[in-house]
Amino acid sequence: MRRATCLFVLGLLCGGAHAQSDFVVEQAAPAHGAAGVPLADTVAFSFAQEVSVSTDWDSRFVEAPRASLSIDGVSLCLNFAGPCGGDGDVPRHVRFRVSHQPDVDYTWLVYAVESAGGTPMAEPYALRYTTAPDAGDGTIAGSVSAPVPAQKSVSAPASDVRPTLRTLAQGLQRRGRGRPVFDADRTDAAMDEAHSSPSGRPQAHVRTIGPKAAGSSPFTQVLLLDEFSIEETDWAIRGGDALIGSSGDYGVEFVRPGTYVPIAVRYTDGSNTTIDALGFYDPDGDGSPDAVEVDGDEQTGVDLQLFEFPRTTARASPNLPVARDSAAHYAPDPQLRWVQAETGLRPDGTAYAWTYRFYSPPQDLETTVTIDPLGAHVDTTSGPGLLPEMAPIPEGFIDSDEALQIALNDGGQDLVDSYPPDRLTTLLSGGNLFWTDAPIPSEEFWQARLIGRTSSSTETFERYLNIETGDVLPVELTRFGASTTDDAVRLRWHTASETNNAGFAVQHTPGDSTVAADWRTLQFVEGAGTTQRPQTYRFRTPTLPPGTHRFRLKQRDLDGTESLSDVVAVTLGLDGPLRLTPPSPNPARRAATLQFGVQAVSTATATVAVYDVLGRKVATLHDGPPPTGWMETVHLDASQLPSGTYFVRLTTADRTRVQKLTVVE
Structure with a gap:
């Protein structure tokens, strides 16, 4: 297990990178293959270059078996052994203070760490050692093949591998080793359960300095299970290796005599939380993992095939046919009334999972079918509320990819081009939307929404399309976005056309309030009346306090008819639980000023202190209750400090922020 640990950093900036x-x-220490390792020991890794202090030590170093290991502390040191501090090197040595259990074989996988300059690891590193008197002398080696869609076996196309993949996914999730990408938005509770269960990985609280970068490359772990059954997820991990990417050769050394089941797990990034492909050893092609027998020898050619979780469109086979058949199993004459993308929807109209809602008039029964890459999930509801009021979706409705392409061609591409993929959310649902805001109650349509976000702004784009023809329904307000400035918010919105538009009341409410009375009008912005030409509007709010602020537009026609826009939310001043502004001026000669604050009352005290490059505290600027929801100014007398590089660190009970300061004479 992991215990609460505190990162100790020495020599944050001590010269150039290592020569390599x-x-x-x-x-590494212990050495690879070492036996008789003490129960209380230090596990150390020496890198060729300075290691980033923003490293998330809890996820970038993967150890197994987790239940048999306690990590009591992490240090980033100037030396591989001996005193952590010293002269003549850079902080490139990572040390874990650990407690082992007797007669256990341990594996550490290191592959997603970055250097101080942002360079990713060129190759993965696997460390194997044991606390038993002797290590195993067997080897399992082979390759991992590039992924194919998760449905059929490559060697025997008639074999469906999805039941095996689902069991593997459940077992990994149970142990806190990630969740399937199509389940990413629905399994926070399950992950919490995994962290708290005896077989799961206890939540670690590691203080790090700076943001945690996720890493952009996929990574693949090869794990040796002690057993596997399609009915059980109660297996243990006995060893492993890692690949950077999705394919390549692997090898697990120092394996004891016994039977092992090799599997492959591909993660979307170095956080090791989201799984987008799974694989296993299946030489007989029956769609189920096969075991490998080791008896002090080398087993080669143990090749694994990865199966990825594909994105599909709403009408793609087998999605819609399987959904219809599943609904017909519970009630006759099921009529499709609603379809919606669940997870991973991209602007190309493909998603990992789709939900279809059917209504059967003879039995007054709703059947909800969700199709993901590993199968179908069915739920039925008697007395389904408003669903009977919605008209059936026509049999020939246009597919999701065509609907999104129409929306992109009608102006959505501009928003897509303005945001990186991880800052863009795509939403798509089809039907009549009877209970919300159907523009034409007699028609069924696709509702396409694109949402772009940064740390300080939100922007939306929306289109309604006739679900049969793809014709764009007339919606005047096309984009509405908000961005922050020092102590105010800038709003910007666009209209494609206007008819008798008197203008827009810009409305605001603080925090997450949903009470109608909390909304107040900041200003009324006059409209363009009637025009077929696109219009752009801008508005800057008055000074606002730090925190979350929500805005909407109340559009008013000349005859007094009013309608509300979507709500956009931004965070002003404090864009996270902690904020520490950069020192000013920087470099500083005589004095420097900083501001800090916390977003909520989550800690009794906060400390703002200044450290030199050897980690020695040279000044304390604040030590006491933190400013909550506002920024407090602190001043540093730099005239008493020698020229050089310093680090100002804001520390609370569970979080840390750091800013660098240069002092000159």
Whole structure:
């Protein structure tokens, strides 16, 4: 298990990078293959270059078996052994203070660490050792093949691999080792359960300095299970290796005699939380993992095939046919009334999972079918509320990819081009939307929404399309966005056309309030009346306090008819639980000023202190109750400090923020 640990950093900036060009692990302790390792020991990794202090030590170093290991502390040191501090090197040695259990074989996988300059590791590193008197002398080696869609076996196309993949996914999720990408928005509770269960990984609280970068490359772990059954998820991990990417050779050394089941797990990034492909060893092609027998020898050619979780469109086979058949199993004459993308929807109209809602008039029964890459999930509801009031979706409705392309061609592409993929959300649902805001109650349509977000702004784009023809329904307000400035918010919105538009009341409410009375009008912005030409409007709010603020537009026609826009939310001043502004001026000669604050009352005290490059505290600027919801100014007398590099660190009970300061004479 992991215990609450505190990162200790020495020599945050002590010279240039190591001479070697590639960022790799050069050596480790204990040595690879070591036996008789003490129960209380230090596990150390020496990198070729300075290691980023923003590293998330809890996820970038993967150890197994987790239940048999307690990590009591992490240090980033100037030396591989001996005193953590010293002269003549850079902080490139990572040390874990650990407690082992007797007669256990341990594996550490290191592959997603970055250097201080942002360089990713050139190759993964696997460390194997044991606390038993002797290590195993067997090897399991082979390759991992590039992924194919998760449905059929490559060697025997008639074999469906999805039941096996679902069991593997459930077992990994149970142990806190990630969740399927199509389940990413629905399994927070399950992950919490995994962290708290005896077989799961206890939540670690590791203080890090700076943001945690997720890493952009996929990574694949090869794990040796002690057993596998399609009916059970109660297996243990006995060893492993890692690949950077989706395919390549692997090898697990120092394996004890016994039977092992090799599997492959591909994660979307180095946080090791989201799984988008799984694989296993299946030489007989029956769609189920096969075991490998080891008896002090080398087992080669143990090749694994990865199966990825594909995105599909709403009408793609087998999605819609399977959904219809599933609904017909519970009630006759099921009529499709609603379809919606669930997870992973992209602007190309493909998603990992789709939900279809059917209504059967003879039995007054709603059947909800969700199709994901590993199968169908069915739920039935008697007395389904408003669903009977919605008209059936026509049999020939246009597919989701065509609907999104129409929306992109009608102006949505501009918003897509303005945001990186991880800052863009795509939403798509089809039907009559009877209970919300149907523009034409007699028609069924696709509702396409694009939402772009940054740390300080939100922007939306929306289109309604006739679900049969793809014709765009007339919606005047096309984009509405908000961005922050120092102590105010800038709003910007666009209209495609206007008919008798008197203008817009800009409305605001603080926090997350949903009470109608909390909304107040900041100003009325006059409209363009009637025009077929696109219009752009801008508005800057008065000074607002730090925190979350929500805005909407109340559009008013000349005859007094009013309608409300979507709500956009921004966070002003404090864009996270903690904020520490950069020192000003920087470099500083005589004095420097900073501001800090916390977003909510989550800690009794906060400390703002200044450290030199050897980690020695040279000044304390604040030590006491933190400012909550506002920014407090602190001043540093730099005239008493020697020229050089310093680090100002804001620390609360569970979080840390750091800013660098240069002092000159």
